[in-house]
Amino acid sequence: MPNKLTLDKSFSLFEEAQRLVPGGVAGIRRPYNFVPGEYPIFFDRAKGSHVIDVDGNEYIDYLCAYGPIIIGYGEDEIDEAVYQQIRQKGFCFSLTQPIQNVLIEKLIEVVPCCEMAAIVKTGSDATTIATRVARAFTGKTKIARCGYHGWHDWCVEVKGGIPPKLYEDIIEFHYNDLDQLESIVKQNATDLAAIIITPVGHPLAHEVEMPKPGYLEGVRRLADEYGVVLIFDEIRSGFRCSIGGAQKYFGVTPDLATIGKAMANGYSISALVGKKDIMSVLADKVFLSSTFFPNSDAQIAALKTIEILQRDNILEAILEKGNYFGRAVEKVVADSGLPVNFSGAPWMPFITFPKDETGLYKKLRNEFYTQLIRRKVFLQPYHHGYICYRHSQEDLDYTVKSIKESLDEIKSLA
Numbered sequence: 001m002p003n004k005l006t007l008d009k010s011f012s013l014f015e016e017a018q019r020l021v022p023g024g025v026a027g028i029r030r031p032y033n034f035v036p037g038e039y040p041i042f043f044d045r046a047k048g049s050h051v052i053d054v055d056g057n058e059y060i061d062y063l064c065a066y067g068p069i070i071i072g073y074g075e076d077e078i079d080e081a082v083y084q085q086i087r088q089k090g091f092c093f094s095l096t097q098p099i100q101n102v103l104i105e106k107l108i109e110v111v112p113c114c115e116m117a118a119i120v121k122t123g124s125d126a127t128t129i130a131t132r133v134a135r136a137f138t139g140k141t142k143i144a145r146c147g148y149h150g151w152h153d154w155c156v157e158v159k160g161g162i163p164p165k166l167y168e169d170i171i172e173f174h175y176n177d178l179d180q181l182e183s184i185v186k187q188n189a190t191d192l193a194a195i196i197i198t199p200v201g202h203p204l205a206h207e208v209e210m211p212k213p214g215y216l217e218g219v220r221r222l223a224d225e226y227g228v229v230l231i232f233d234e235i236r237s238g239f240r241c242s243i244g245g246a247q248k249y250f251g252v253t254p255d256l257a258t259i260g261k262a263m264a265n266g267y268s269i270s271a272l273v274g275k276k277d278i279m280s281v282l283a284d285k286v287f288l289s290s291t292f293f294p295n296s297d298a299q300i301a302a303l304k305t306i307e308i309l310q311r312d313n314i315l316e317a318i319l320e321k322g323n324y325f326g327r328a329v330e331k332v333v334a335d336s337g338l339p340v341n342f343s344g345a346p347w348m349p350f351i352t353f354p355k356d357e358t359g360l361y362k363k364l365r366n367e368f369y370t371q372l373i374r375r376k377v378f379l380q381p382y383h384h385g386y387i388c389y390r391h392s393q394e395d396l397d398y399t400v401k402s403i404k405e406s407l408d409e410i411k412s413l414a
């Protein structure tokens, strides 16, 4: 069993941070989302598929900054394109730079539902404006939602500080349950503006789910039948499942889609894309503006990232790596005989421990992820991972071996 990692600097920086920031660090990156005391809290630097914490421990990273890192950390070609823009032209102005049009032409070329686009900064910006556009277009109020859509008032999971009237028109439904959605749509037909769904199911802290055969087609059919705007929240699946996102991969085209994360390999940019007639409400009826939306640094990064994804067949390579890794981990997990699940292959690998009445699953989960982090494999107990292009064969094989060893170590607890 490997020793506990030396994490002294992480812990002392966290103590300092708690005096400076409520909770020390923001939301999902807090220690309770990992195994407290076993995981680092601050990273220092990263390159390719590896990250190094402030104590000098080096890990193979499978969180990929929660999704943006699609190629790898510190991609010189992308950073260089951004530096050049900053040095030669600048990136923050009172008017828009023409690079906006070049980027949107590219989005129109690659994303099936994209006839027009609005560039914003975060995933939450994009999902919120998507719902506003759908409401303005249909003149209706209710939204049916499935998945994590960010931290804004209408959809955040933790309701502190939010008056119920801001989310009382939101109806949640379960992924892959078409009958449930059908009854929601029927019951609310007169006032339902939109269905917003992540085309790959990744509910908070639960197994990742691929769509059952016919499920996304069924969602599309319901939206058409009842005149509801269909929004795919592709913040995780965009520029990951394929260059045109999950909509291209699964062959089902929504009316609107939100994209972000992998679009610029870490630079802050997202977008609402979609059909011209619906998007057109942004021209006059709906207000969308923010100081930093037009900044061109992230637009340049997005264009360069998409260029590399296409030129080097990056997403095909990720699919191959993810399939290889998925098959190997699936076997190790099945051979272990433990109550443990593997889901999310090929793009979003996730090892979960199904709930049991005795609470044993918590012990198994904590000990498994402790074993894994001590082997310098950075995966999170409550969030799926991601495969990026820079994960080498050596990384993947070492990780499979570490997962097997970690499962072996926890057998005595079961």
Ligand SMILES: Cc1ncc(COP(=O)(O)O)c(C=O)c1O
Pocket: 066, 122, 123, 124, 125, 127, 147, 148, 149, 150, 151, 198, 233, 234, 235, 236, 260
């Ligand atoms: C599917 C999905 N939608 C929306 C968001 C919100 O994005 P952001 O955290 O950039 O606001 C996320 C973030 O993880 C996401 O995964």
